[in-house]
Amino acid sequence: MASSMKKNRNKHHEQSPPAEEQLPMVDELRAAIGPLFGALQTYCSDACLSRYLRARNWCVKKSEKMLRESIKWRASYKPEAISWEEVAMESETGKVYRANFLDKFGRTVLIMRPSKQNTNCMDGQIKQLVFSMENAILNLPPNQEQMVWLIDFDGWTLSNSVPVKTARETATILQNHYPERLSLAILYNPPRIFEAFWLIVKPVLDPKTYQKVKFVYSKDAESLKLMDQLFDMDKLDFAFGGRHYEDFDFLEYQKRMLEDEIKREGYWNLGSKKSKS
Template identity: 40%
Template sequence: MSYHFKTRSEATPPRTPASSEEQQRKIHEVRELLGDDLQTEMPSFLSNGTIRRFLRARNWNTEQATKAVKETIKWRRQYKPDEICWDDLADRENGARKAYLPDYLDKNGRKVFVTMVSMKTKTSGKEQIKHLVYYLENMSLNSEHGEDDNVVWICDFRGWTLSSTPLWESRESLYIIQNYYPGLIAAAIVSNPPKIFESFWKILKHFIEPAMHDKVKFVYTKNSESQRIMEDLFDLDKLESVFGGRNTSGLDIVKYADRMRRQDQFRGCCKNINVNTSST
């Protein structure tokens, strides 16, 4: 896949608030613009919550939101993200050490997504994008009743080098998050980036929309001021020690795999799943 990216200066203006009545009216307008065929094709995806997030991402402009939804539907037809299961992922056990969903929420009840950016895996960049999409699908569950901005994303940059994350992979990941899963990320924690990351960030930030850019927070475990950000967001008894928490237990891959397979069952994409119930 290749995409055209807007720089921050070309991006749409900040989102404006709307009353609940106006939100419902605009959701209805988008449904009318989409037509019955598309809504019949993807009824679970096209919930009111999903449409509302696309409207927010397009500053409540119904035509732009409809266009964005249609582009996402086209992508979902081709990529089929709702059909990706844990057992479809290449090198999934090692991949889970690089990107995973912890079994705790933040203090505001939001989901947490952790990526260990510099960790090496045997998978290709294409497979790592598939891994990301799998987690995005999991995090966007229950969109009808879920809150907007419902995920806190922690990125561990310890040991990062310019070869750790190719620019194309970062750009494509950002494109998918911002265009196909808008309104999902509440905060993006950039943890312990090395000095060399500054030059990479100067390039990358031009592909981040203003609304997302404002959610990025740089945190350093040896800096007391930035650590207060983590203390405000997380229960330190649950937060991993590498991020300044007190949890040193590490990831149990067997239990984690069972949890993700159960999640696949809930999503309705299981394929002869054998869940080890004794690990719960």
């Protein structure tokens, strides 16, 4: 009987199971992965395990496989230990940065400007994006787990886009190791030529991630309604149809990131890290 109940519970769920069934599944997943230490123990909170379960439709076995892969990646890549100093140069042009405002639902906003790419180093580009994800998560308000991506295509062409290999690697990391962190990805005014690039990247995305991608056009009335529903237009950058006209200020952003270094080291219990002279 117990075995039958477990099998039924691990089947694909069209909807989340009742709240009283979720905690036992979190406990089951925690027991399956065994003891963890240091940053990995901090990472694998009950909320984190719930996100992996949601990402795999509350199938414990599939969630365990996904989580084990993330644990292996985090143990090797150590995303929580990436410092601002390591990604400052990649961040100079504002190609990826955390906005200094939240959306109307209290979600962190990551702004991406692909045309502002300033290096040819795939490893550096990915590291800067991972740093930005970690920073965005660190700055999520209480009781909020997800963020919004705003992607500005002004000036984007196939010649200045990131290589397909980088795009695929990025998509793999974000959807496999940051499950249920993305609420919406808004592609703002993508040019027609982007369709060719999108057709190459799209197969890498799982259905859940793909459904969160929204194409928004400034000349489309429905698109404008969506932006107004999501954002305070006085705070939203003019590049996205908002009324905020100040350009990205690297020095101001660097000041924010350096302040967050203390928060990051404290959260992960990393201790003080100072640059070697």
